[in-house]
Amino acid sequence: xxxxxxxxxxxxxxxxxxxxxxxxxxxxxxxxxxxxxxxxxxxxxxxxxxxxxxxxxxxxxxxxxxxxxxxxxxxxxxxxxxxxxxxxxxxxxxxxxxxxxxxxxxxxxxxxxxxxxxxxxxxxxxxxxxxxxxxxxxxxxxxxxxxxxxxxxxxxxxxxxxxxxxxxxxxxxxxxxxxxxxxxxxxxxxxxxxxxxxxxxxxxxxxxxxxxxxxxxxxxxxxxxxxxxxxxxxxxxxxxxxxxxxxxxxxxxxxxxxx
Numbered sequence: 001x002x003x004x005x006x007x008x009x010x011x012x013x014x015x016x017x018x019x020x021x022x023x024x025x026x027x028x029x030x031x032x033x034x035x036x037x038x039x040x041x042x043x044x045x046x047x048x049x050x051x052x053x054x055x056x057x058x059x060x061x062x063x064x065x066x067x068x069x070x071x072x073x074x075x076x077x078x079x080x081x082x083x084x085x086x087x088x089x090x091x092x093x094x095x096x097x098x099x100x101x102x103x104x105x106x107x108x109x110x111x112x113x114x115x116x117x118x119x120x121x122x123x124x125x126x127x128x129x130x131x132x133x134x135x136x137x138x139x140x141x142x143x144x145x146x147x148x149x150x151x152x153x154x155x156x157x158x159x160x161x162x163x164x165x166x167x168x169x170x171x172x173x174x175x176x177x178x179x180x181x182x183x184x185x186x187x188x189x190x191x192x193x194x195x196x197x198x199x200x201x202x203x204x205x206x207x208x209x210x211x212x213x214x215x216x217x218x219x220x221x222x223x224x225x226x227x228x229x230x231x232x233x234x235x236x237x238x239x240x241x242x243x244x245x246x247x248x249x250x251x252x253x254x255x256x257x258x259x
Contacts, residue, residue, distance in 0.1 A: 026125035027104030
């Protein structure tokens with residue numbers, strides 16, 4: 001499995017409480033709210049931010065973008081985010097702890113092979129390498145209801161003109177993301193409270209056994225069903241002259257383009 005081989009998990013796999021087994025890697029977990037609580041919400045948010053890192057954002061964050069610009073095309077093509085993250089002890093430990101939280105088993109770093117080894121009681125299940133690290137991050141993101149990012153690999157662009165355009169587009173998207181303020185209504189704690197007090201079966205005591213993906217899925221379903229109930233009451237009272245009401249909307253597959 002290489003960086004270009006992005007794998008889209010099925011809706012069943014995303015909802016499942018069990019780890020999704022990925023060949024040569026191991027089991028990708030969707031952590032429960034109880035596990036996130038034990039870890040700490042700030043650390044969890046930090047892990048999600050690390051998962052979302054790409055090379056341009058890393059260079060900008062570390063103030064090394066100008067040094068990167070001085071590299072030759074060959075050196076730029078060989079520059080890899082995984083290698084940069086593992087170049088220092090603090091960031092290497094951070095990545096190891098992050099992977100240990102999201103993957104089933106135990107994560108250890110092999111300095112000789114420059115990889116993270118995934119092991120369970122049955123032995124080694126896989127490795128996290130510079131080649132598959134972006135795919136692993138994408139899969140973890142899917143299991144945590146993260147909006148997938150499909151940034152272009154600029155190292156494969158041959159045309160200088162096309163490369164300049166794509167760099168400008170990436171820079172524009174990065175600047176837009178910086179200006180976008182986080183919606184406090186969508187913070188994890190608020191969503192837990194909203195779902196626990198709206199659901200007919202979940203409450204503030206048993207909701208902690210949900211995986212984080214299941215929580216977001218419940219939230220989206222409750223939001224959709226709330227709208228459905230309003231529309232159905234309106235149709236019952238006033239009729240549906242334009243035939244716009246879809247009686248089957250309550251069970252139709254929801255889009256999983258994550259929040």
